[in-house]
Amino acid sequence: MQVSRKYDIIVIGGGIIGTAIGKILKENLKLAKIALLEKEEALGRHQSSHNSQVLHAGIYYKSDSLKAKLCVEGAKLIYDYCNIKNIPVKKYGKLIIARDVLDKYRLKELYKQGLRNNVSGIELLEWKSVKNIQPHCQGLQALWSPNSGNINWEVVTKSFAEDFKNAAGDIFLDFGVKCIKESNEASHPLIIMGEKGNFLAKYVVTCLGLYSGSLTGPQNGFENVSLQVNYYTLNPRLNRFVKTNIYAIPHIDMPFIGVHFSPTVEGEVLLGPSAIPALKLDSYDKSAIDITYIRNKVFSKNVGFLFLKNFQTCLHQVTEAVSGDFRTAVLNKYLPMISKNDILPGPTAVQGQIVTKDGEFVDDFLFEIFEGEGVQKRIINCRFVPSPGATSSLAIANMVYDKIRKVDNFGN
Numbered sequence: 001m002q003v004s005r006k007y008d009i010i011v012i013g014g015g016i017i018g019t020a021i022g023k024i025l026k027e028n029l030k031l032a033k034i035a036l037l038e039k040e041e042a043l044g045r046h047q048s049s050h051n052s053q054v055l056h057a058g059i060y061y062k063s064d065s066l067k068a069k070l071c072v073e074g075a076k077l078i079y080d081y082c083n084i085k086n087i088p089v090k091k092y093g094k095l096i097i098a099r100d101v102l103d104k105y106r107l108k109e110l111y112k113q114g115l116r117n118n119v120s121g122i123e124l125l126e127w128k129s130v131k132n133i134q135p136h137c138q139g140l141q142a143l144w145s146p147n148s149g150n151i152n153w154e155v156v157t158k159s160f161a162e163d164f165k166n167a168a169g170d171i172f173l174d175f176g177v178k179c180i181k182e183s184n185e186a187s188h189p190l191i192i193m194g195e196k197g198n199f200l201a202k203y204v205v206t207c208l209g210l211y212s213g214s215l216t217g218p219q220n221g222f223e224n225v226s227l228q229v230n231y232y233t234l235n236p237r238l239n240r241f242v243k244t245n246i247y248a249i250p251h252i253d254m255p256f257i258g259v260h261f262s263p264t265v266e267g268e269v270l271l272g273p274s275a276i277p278a279l280k281l282d283s284y285d286k287s288a289i290d291i292t293y294i295r296n297k298v299f300s301k302n303v304g305f306l307f308l309k310n311f312q313t314c315l316h317q318v319t320e321a322v323s324g325d326f327r328t329a330v331l332n333k334y335l336p337m338i339s340k341n342d343i344l345p346g347p348t349a350v351q352g353q354i355v356t357k358d359g360e361f362v363d364d365f366l367f368e369i370f371e372g373e374g375v376q377k378r379i380i381n382c383r384f385v386p387s388p389g390a391t392s393s394l395a396i397a398n399m400v401y402d403k404i405r406k407v408d409n410f411g412n
Helices: 016-028 066-085 099-117 127-133 154-164 236-241 289-299 299-307 311-322 324-332 372-380 393-407
Strands: 005-012 034-037 094-098 123-126 141-145 148-152 170-174 177-180 190-194 196-206 223-234 247-250 260-263 269-277 342-357 366-369 379-385
Touching: 005 016, 016 034, 016 196, 016 393, 034 236, 066 148, 066 154, 066 393, 094 099, 099 123, 099 141, 123 127, 123 236, 123 372, 123 379, 127 247, 127 372, 148 154, 154 170, 170 324, 177 311, 177 372, 223 236, 223 299, 223 311, 269 342, 311 379, 324 342, 379 393
Parallel strands: 005 034, 005 196, 034 170, 094 247, 196 379
Antiparallel strands: 094 141, 123 141, 177 190, 190 196, 223 269, 223 342, 247 260, 260 269, 366 379
């Protein structure tokens, strides 16, 4: 197949991370020729438009982690960006609720972690003060994060893409990439082979979400898995009882935030979510099944070790997903006026996770930056960028720009 298109940088993946990176690269490297490739017919079709719409403040993440650093930086950048672009964003704030003595201890540790992460405005509140913010909630104590917010990330993704195009970036939709190989042209050492043609590039940035790592060689003992994340919506007659985000104490060793109530900018209240193993890597249809995918995960040592180590937590998640009575009881711990009939069907998301050979979830962002030999030396692979990836998107894009700028400034 004849190659006809040459670029300095190609970004593969048109979710919020890919569009943010494209935007920042093109705005800063004005002389560089940059393209963004997306396999779907529209941008932001996956995790960028299937999420809880929360803009995180940076409390949950270990203080020496990329998540902590990039989330705190990213949140400020997103608020500033939305203010300039007039994108609706609500600073509803967040209450993380302690319901017993153990929760209170864990809440205090979260508070200390938030301070170490330079999260602004957070406070430990006794229940009398909590009632002033959220009168109908139940608990003993809460961590208040006034700068947590809610936003439609799909809108932000499309705005980033528009900025990229306005800066003379090129977007190719419905363009699936099959592989990346070395080319025979010294000026453009990479060839990106697609279903509808090929590209030549000097550098590639991959932002593949659920398919992360599929184009970039050895997996280093990691295995991609998908979780089916089921949200519910609150009966609109009860929306007035949810004035802010309400969160349970998060799981420590699992990628589950725990039960939460999230008011959206469109006026709904999302409940949940429950997270169970998906039966297909990338489908939002709850009945979709991929036998090959299931077989590979059932016989995977990584996944087997994971379930053995976390059986009780996994059982809790499955029970919450299948039992309406159990789900109602969990939500009633925080808002007692909710009945089973007030919990309505909501959106379904698919959340990508990476499991190590020891059966542990990778708990931080993972970037492979010009690593390895051959084509790897010219690829930045955004290997794992889960929540708070959307909040961190502009900070991640700045980091990627800095890495590329240091190896080639494209004449700027």
